[in-house]
Amino acid sequence: MIKVIPTDIYDDTGNLLRIEFHDFDGVFQLQAEWDANDAQTSKNRESFRKWAYTMAKRLEFKPEL
Numbered sequence: 365m366i367k368v369i370p371t372d373i374y375d376d377t378g379n380l381l382r383i384e385f386h387d388f389d390g391v392f393q394l395q396a397e398w399d400a401n402d403a404q405t406s407k408n409r410e411s412f413r414k415w416a417y418t419m420a421k422r423l424e425f426k427p428e429l
Contacts, residue, residue: 365426368393370417379404383416385425393425 368385375381384395396416402408417427 365424366393367428368420368425370413370420370427370429380409380412383413385420385427394420394423396420 366387368387371384371386373381373384380398382395382397385393387393396412396419398412402412420427
């Protein structure tokens with residue numbers, strides 16, 4: 365497994381756009397894109413993060429928080 369660091373990326377208004385995952389050398393590995401049709405609520409963001417980290421693990425990455 366490749367250890368990766370997740371980074372939340374927001375737009376200028378504070379809406380979550382995606383989560384990028386970089387390895388410990390700073391090299392981009394993958395990203396999870398927010399669905400623009402989903403409301404920007406705390407609950408939705410929490411669910412999205414859980415999904416993104418699960419997806420990363422299934423692709424054999426290990427998110428380090």
